Amino acid sequence: MNRASANLLLLTTGAIWGGGFVAQSTAMASIGPVFFTGLRFLAAALAVLPFALWEARNARAPLAPTPAQWKRFTLLGSLLFASLATQQIGLLTTSVTNSGFLTGLYVVITPVVGIVLWRVWPHPVIWPAALLSLAGIFLLSGGTLTGLTAGDWWTILCAAIWACHVQFLGRFIADARPLQLAFSQFIVCGLVGLSLAPLVEPVGWHMVTGAASEILFAGVFSGGVAFTIQAIAQRHTTAPQAAIFMSSEALFAAFFGALLLGDRIGATGLAGCALIFCAMLAVELVPMMRERRTA
8 A cells, every 4th residue: 555545544534533523522411431432442342353353364473462562552542542531521621613623733743742752753744734734623613712621621631642642553553463453452442441431430321322323433433444444544654644634534524514414614614624635735745746856
């Protein structure tokens, strides 16, 4: 798979996440954020399991992960749980507008984390593209940001943790089978959530039935399908580029909101869409043009 195909898959990931944002928000009326996160990723693990077993049967490597891989999968699953649980907690006390913008901070944080952890500097186009994408998310969110609440700070923490997850996933995926990694991080995330939920919030079967449709959609599609696509695609692109393309989540969230909920995107929102689109084009085309000039 070449870089362009990988980035197209990450664009698909952003589209699925954009469609699932409504489900994540409405689920909070029936269930707590930690319990919801645990259940959705247990559903994601079950959805991916048959494909992971098929991948294992056709692989030359050992079926079971090595101890070193399990340590990596546990770290990824813990980061995944922490990032999505903090986002869900944030949605309890912040607006969807603020959440959408503040989560998008990871497009700027991701390359910074790469420099701090690995001393790897991204392609120069990443910096203006990240700022363009962030500005686009801001405009798409309405071009305003109300006073920061506790939920906003939880969402900022979510963005920082998610940036770490993107970086570590980019490092670990080279030595693992994509579906094996996806299933392993899902099961870790689900078990952590289900273990912590009774300690921090009410749990009950009526909550599961009340949010069943949201759990299944966020688990199977936004979780199992989208995060597995991310794991496959990040084999063939860099973490900063992945962050730019996955930021299209905001663009698709606006699109599905207009299509399914009757929301209308004003001129400010359309300008935001244009900026995100320009950022993705810059990340894809500028390195390609430089490679051709070098050749």
